[in-house]
Amino acid sequence: MRIKVGEVIEVRGLKITLRINDDSNKEFIFNNGEIFKGISIREFITIERGFKDIVCVVEGEYLSENSMSSTGISDTPKYIRKVEVKPIGYFDNNKFIEGIKYLPMIKDSVFLSSQKQIQSIFNKFTTDDFSIGNLIKENFPISIPWELVFNSHLGIFGNTGSGKSNTLTKLYTTLFDKKSKKMLGKSKFVLLDFNGEYTGNQLLTSQKNKKIYKLDSSNPDGDKLPINSNQFWNHETLSLLFKATTNTQTPFIRRVVSRKLKYNDNTNSLENYIKYTIKENFQTTSPKKETIDLLKKIAEIIGNQGLKDRLAEISWRSDSGVFHHPPSGNSGYFNGGSSNAYESICETLVSEISLEEINFFNELIIRINLQLVNDLISGYVQFEHIQPLLKRVESLADNLCNVISLTDDDTTSELLTIISLRKCNHQEIKKIIPLLVAKQLYTAHKNSVSTPPNKTVHLIIDEAHNILSQQSLREEESWKDYRLELFEEIIKEGRKFGFFLTLSSQRPADISPTIMSQIHNFFIHRLVNDKDLFLLENTISTLDTLSKNMIPNLPKGACIITGTAFDLPLVIQADRLNLGQRPDSEDVDLVKIWS
Amino acid sequence: MIDTNIKLDEIYQQNINFLFGSGASADSLPTLSVKAKKSDGKNHTIETISNQIGDANDDETIRLRALLFMHYYKTCIQPMIELDSNNLNESQLGTITNYEKFLSIVIHMLSRKGANLKPVCNFFTTNYDGFIELTADKILTEKNHNISINDGTRGFLKKYLDVKNFNINFRQSGTFSDIPHLIPQINLIHLHGSCYWKKNEGKIEVDYIKKENLITIDASILDPFSKLLNNPKSTYDDFKTYASKIDNSFSSVAREFMESYNKLPIVNPTKWKFHETIFEEHYYEMLRLLSYELEKKDTVLITFGFSFSDQHILKLVQRSLYNPGLQVFICCHNEDDLLDVQDKFNGYKNIKYIYSAEKSLDFELLTSEVLTNI
Numbered sequence: 001m002r003i004k005v006g007e008v009i010e011v012r013g014l015k016i017t018l019r020i021n022d023d024s025n026k027e028f029i030f031n032n033g034e035i036f037k038g039i040s041i042r043e044f045i046t047i048e049r050g051f052k053d054i055v056c057v058v059e060g061e062y063l064s065e066n067s068m069s070s071t072g073i074s075d076t077p078k079y080i081r082k083v084e085v086k087p088i089g090y091f092d093n094n095k096f097i098e099g100i101k102y103l104p105m106i107k108d109s110v111f112l113s114s115q116k117q118i119q120s121i122f123n124k125f126t127t128d129d130f131s132i133g134n135l136i137k138e139n140f141p142i143s144i145p146w147e148l149v150f151n152s153h154l155g156i157f158g159n160t161g162s163g164k165s166n167t168l169t170k171l172y173t174t175l176f177d178k179k180s181k182k183m184l185g186k187s188k189f190v191l192l193d194f195n196g197e198y199t200g201n202q203l204l205t206s207q208k209n210k211k212i213y214k215l216d217s218s219n220p221d222g223d224k225l226p227i228n229s230n231q232f233w234n235h236e237t238l239s240l241l242f243k244a245t246t247n248t249q250t251p252f253i254r255r256v257v258s259r260k261l262k263y264n265d266n267t268n269s270l271e272n273y274i275k276y277t278i279k280e281n282f283q284t285t286s287p288k289k290e291t292i293d294l295l296k297k298i299a300e301i302i303g304n305q306g307l308k309d310r311l312a313e314i315s316w317r318s319d320s321g322v323f324h325h326p327p328s329g330n331s332g333y334f335n336g337g338s339s340n341a342y343e344s345i346c347e348t349l350v351s352e353i354s355l356e357e358i359n360f361f362n363e364l365i366i367r368i369n370l371q372l373v374n375d376l377i378s379g380y381v382q383f384e385h386i387q388p389l390l391k392r393v394e395s396l397a398d399n400l401c402n403v404i405s406l407t408d409d410d411t412t413s414e415l416l417t418i419i420s421l422r423k424c425n426h427q428e429i430k431k432i433i434p435l436l437v438a439k440q441l442y443t444a445h446k447n448s449v450s451t452p453p454n455k456t457v458h459l460i461i462d463e464a465h466n467i468l469s470q471q472s473l474r475e476e477e478s479w480k481d482y483r484l485e486l487f488e489e490i491i492k493e494g495r496k497f498g499f500f501l502t503l504s505s506q507r508p509a510d511i512s513p514t515i516m517s518q519i520h521n522f523f524i525h526r527l528v529n530d531k532d533l534f535l536l537e538n539t540i541s542t543l544d545t546l547s548k549n550m551i552p553n554l555p556k557g558a559c560i561i562t563g564t565a566f567d568l569p570l571v572i573q574a575d576r577l578n579l580g581q582r583p584d585s586e587d588v589d590l591v592k593i594w595s
Numbered sequence: 596m597i598d599t600n601i602k603l604d605e606i607y608q609q610n611i612n613f614l615f616g617s618g619a620s621a622d623s624l625p626t627l628s629v630k631a632k633k634s635d636g637k638n639h640t641i642e643t644i645s646n647q648i649g650d651a652n653d654d655e656t657i658r659l660r661a662l663l664f665m666h667y668y669k670t671c672i673q674p675m676i677e678l679d680s681n682n683l684n685e686s687q688l689g690t691i692t693n694y695e696k697f698l699s700i701v702i703h704m705l706s707r708k709g710a711n712l713k714p715v716c717n718f719f720t721t722n723y724d725g726f727i728e729l730t731a732d733k734i735l736t737e738k739n740h741n742i743s744i745n746d747g748t749r750g751f752l753k754k755y756l757d758v759k760n761f762n763i764n765f766r767q768s769g770t771f772s773d774i775p776h777l778i779p780q781i782n783l784i785h786l787h788g789s790c791y792w793k794k795n796e797g798k799i800e801v802d803y804i805k806k807e808n809l810i811t812i813d814a815s816i817l818d819p820f821s822k823l824l825n826n827p828k829s830t831y832d833d834f835k836t837y838a839s840k841i842d843n844s845f846s847s848v849a850r851e852f853m854e855s856y857n858k859l860p861i862v863n864p865t866k867w868k869f870h871e872t873i874f875e876e877h878y879y880e881m882l883r884l885l886s887y888e889l890e891k892k893d894t895v896l897i898t899f900g901f902s903f904s905d906q907h908i909l910k911l912v913q914r915s916l917y918n919p920g921l922q923v924f925i926c927c928h929n930e931d932d933l934l935d936v937q938d939k940f941n942g943y944k945n946i947k948y949i950y951s952a953e954k955s956l957d958f959e960l961l962t963s964e965v966l967t968n969i
Contacts, residue, residue: 025709026609027608033943
């Protein structure tokens with residue numbers, strides 16, 4: 001049963017004007033037990049054109065005065081209710097097809113759309129019930145096409161407190177609820193959580209397939225994130241990590257790394273290297289005074305007190321340009337070739353050096369020191385050029401080694417990994433960790449995936465502006481470029497390999513436009529900033545004017561879903577999660593605190 | 596379709612009609628059921644017994660019928676007549692509170708109806724009791740609502756009832772402003788008569804002050820009969836035997852009683868009609884009013900506490916259901932009611948059954964959970 005309400009009186013391109021029969025503006029109309037919604041802005045109506053029902057959305061309404069009545073001129077003006085609509089699609093054999101293929105003609109009849117029809121406009125994909133909320137105006141649950149949403153890059157944007165985290169959590173909680181059993185071993189989800197909002201029971205209730213790393217940069221006993229060591233022993237990574245200058249420091253690091261890789265398979269390669277370098281240092285004919293401090297540092301790191309004490313006794317004689325060991329008197333001069341000073345003073349101690357298990361950063365520092373000693377002796381470098389690098393490595397290494405551990409095995413079997421950076425107070429660590437994680441995941445996945453992809457990785461970045469921002473003034477250009485380039489590569493190429501990003505942010509304008517333009521599907525919450533709105537306008541092609549105008553006024557928890565997976569922008573009110581499943585980002589309850 | 600609530604925002608702009616039955620007063624006034632059993636094991640009601648007695652005019656039948664209606668008068672009508680607004684018991688207060696909540700919801704709905712729509716709704720009831728009047732009076736004086744409750748009467752000292760009066764609306768305008776607005780209005784229509792009605796010179800007079808107890812009943816004769824009615828073991832034959840055993844002088848008492856009883860302006864709980872042409876005429880007028888309302892476009896009928904055992908109303912509603920613009924909501928007290936009503940309205944699309952599987956749908960639930968916006 002249908003309710004005829006009017007007819008088409010004007011078709012001007014895509015702008016269609018209808019005359020509505022009576023001026024009824026009831027909210028709901030019952031007809032034979034079915035409920036219809038009256039005509040108002042953003043409602044859907046259907047226009048019958050032969051066997052096709054053209055679906056239009058109402059964009060405006062007005063009264064036009066008509067002082068001519070059928071009997072002649074009447075005193076009281078008569079009004080005609082006119083409604084402006086825009087076609088969005090059509091029904092063919094009761095199936096909704098989006099897109100303008102048919103346009104109505106004058107005098108075509110206009111009918112109200114029943115709730116069922118509206119439901120079928122939106123629920124094109126109801127093969128599987130995957131509902132995250134209700135349509136805000138029509139108020140019925142909407143099922144999103146998960147198969148098209150999760151194989152694309154997602155963006156969740158909105159001002160703080162607008163319900164972003166809830167939407168993100170609801171989306172993935174629903175996914176895990178419905179599919180987690182079938183995803184095991186095939187997909188990996190990694191969540192970068194800057195504020196520690198997801199370290200409880202969120203997302204995946206079963207703790208079995210979930211691993212939470214609570215990284216704490218100031219606590220040596222905290223959780224440590226395993227990073228593949230191969231990835232680390234890479235001059236590019238290291239140069240970026242420690243901000244090496246291009247001309248001198250980067251080649252230096254390259255030498256450190258290549259030396260390591262060259263001798264890596266030998267037994268005790270580092271131990272031998274230390275022994276060799278100390279020997280060289282004291283037997284060279286052109287010693288440099290800076291090297292003794294470097295050696296002392298190494299002795300301290302490897303924990304060899306005897307060697308350290310001995311080295312402390314050695315001093316630099318600037319008059320003759322050699323090292324001297326005063327307790328040994330005249331025979332204590334290390335002046336190259338003829339002198340036996342090294343054998344008598346150091347050799348026994350040096351030969352006793354034996355390395356225990358040593359962590360990555362110490363090894364790195366040792367190797368840099370060793371390389372520097374060797375380079376100084378050979379006259380390759382100026383000490384002043386390399387020293388700043390050494391200091392940077394030392395200072396960052398302290399923090400870094402609290403949060404990461406190196407491993408040779410990078411196959412984590414967990415379905416969901418949550419990396420909480422809440423306690424990483426060091427700004428640089430906050431940027432380095434996501435980068436390392438992204439790089440490791442991406443390279444490992446890219447190298448092992450077959451075509452077409454048989455497995456996927458989903459990297460979820462909450463508060464993505466933290467690391468995808470283009471406007472950081474403190475950073476060096478090269479570092480910023482590298483950081484963005486990595487993510488840009490992921491977002492440009494990742495889809496082909498089954499590597500997907502989910503970004504959530506309160507400042508979309510901060511995020512690199514390249515990244516923004518590659519996102520396929522958007523969940524947009526309330527945004528008021530002009531810059532953000534402008535950016536959305538220019539990057540999201542699927543957003544229509546009506547929905548766009550709603551963005552600054554959306555209620556809490558409501559969002560506009562648009563993108564490649566959706567025919568029409570949907571305005572939904574996301575379901576609020578149960579207490580245990582909510583992200584820990586609740587508003588502060590002052591009433592409770594101050595009671 | 597079965598639902599648990601009626602969404603006010605979906606119905607508020609429609610032509611709203613309520614149809615209330617004895618279920619609305621069930622807390623304060625006894626219903627028609629008695630404890631005696633029928634031959635098939637089900638409970639007798641006053642209705643079934645009177646049907647069994649039949650229309651015959653012989654002495655024995657009249658005695659039995661008189662006894663039955665004496666009982667009915669004593670238990671159901673007399674308490675209504677004696678209902679004293681200043682001296683209500685707890686259950687009566689409860690009923691009034693429920694009516695109060697209900698009327699508040701209705702007034703709220705009417706005041707939201709919007710431009711171009713008359714803020715009027717019709718309240719049809721098959722009850723003769725005065726609860727709705729008492730409540731209406733209460734909210735008008737205590738809550739100071741700007742609302743008009745139209746009982747269909749006109750007159751000063753004496754108020755006479757006429758159906759045409761339901762078309763009268765009040766408009767209010769400020770002393771100096773030219774823009775009048777319609778005051779929300781509830782039409783009270785007693786389909787089966789009311790305890791406030793009486794015949795006066797060919798018209799129906801409605802008097803809310805004087806309520807006369809028309810009939811006095813000899814308790815020594817009636818009480819044993821009432822006991823019989825409420826004894827689960829007694830049968831129809833027991834009633835018959837009791838009626839015949841009373842001494843002969845009762846025959847004339849019985850005739851006298853029936854004569855004055857028939858003057859009561861109420862429709863009996865059977866298929867019987869008014870015995871007075873005036874009342875009968877008005878009865879048809881009111882049914883026609885109901886019928887017209889249900890034939891209108893965009894109309895909603897909500898029934899509560901009404902079992903549709905009255906054939907006239909059942910047929911009338913069934914016929915109106917062909918109007919595609921009518922939506923009927925039937926509130927069912929329990930599952931038996933639901934099955935019973937579903938059976939009566941099998942095949943009609945525009946009916947929604949309101950029923951709660953967890954709780955029995957009483958007046959309290961109607962106002963608290965059924966008529967909501969959630």
